[in-house]
Amino acid sequence: MSPVVVPPVGARIRRARTAQGMSLRALAREVGVSASLVSQIETGKSQPSVSTLYAITTALAIPVESLFDTEDEPTPAPAPAPVGAPPGEGTVLHALAAFAADPRRRIGPLVSGGEREVLELDSGVVWERLGRVPGTDVDFLLVTYRPGGASSGTGALMRHAGTEYGYLTSGELVLTLGFDEYVIRPGDAVSFESATPHRYRNDGDEPAVGVWFVFSMP
DSSP states (O other): OOOEEOOOTHHHHHHHHHHTTOOHHHHHHHHTSOHHHHHHHHTTSSOOOHHHHHHHHHHHTOOGGGGGOOSOOOOOOOOOOOTTOOTTTTSTTTHHHHHHTOGGGOBOSOOOTTTOEEEEETTTEEEEEOOBOTTOOEEEEEEEEOTTOBSOTTOOOBOOSSEEEEEEEESOEEEEETTEEEEEOTTOEEEEETTSOEEEEOOSSSOEEEEEEEEOOO
16 A cells, blocks of 8 residues: 655645735745746646745745645644744744644554655655644654755755754765754764754665654744
């Protein structure tokens, strides 16, 4: 039994953008990419990288978690971030708690390999949702970086709200964290504030696979 492949995220991004009355060009300006790229993502011709996905969901104030939703029900928009808050604060990951409050979206307590919902992202990255408990604010994922894969295809570092915990089970990853660089090997674990600029990449010839949590305290 194959994991459940989540429909392309572009339609959900477009729905959130149009619901807010934001033009395609305005979203592109907020994210810092071309309007053409946003259009390609929305029409399913291109998938966003991890960093672009976080930037888009931050600009639209929608939870990353909602992009896994296989139902067509709209997700309630979270409260806007306080004025002057850092990018992502009170939006992307903080909104996970509000989304998780919906008891219909409980994932688990047992999730088999064939039941996992999967997001295929750009630059060789795959997210598989391992579980979800209503009322919590933890993003619980099995993450795969294919050979040559990276969280940003352009080499740009990303930052978002939350605290990140990762444990690598196979392969090898390079983590750029601020001005430092770390090689993560099987059995290694990382933890840091996600607001610190960071990027993952796989320079090896085999997939790098690990379990990741992103925790955000409301």
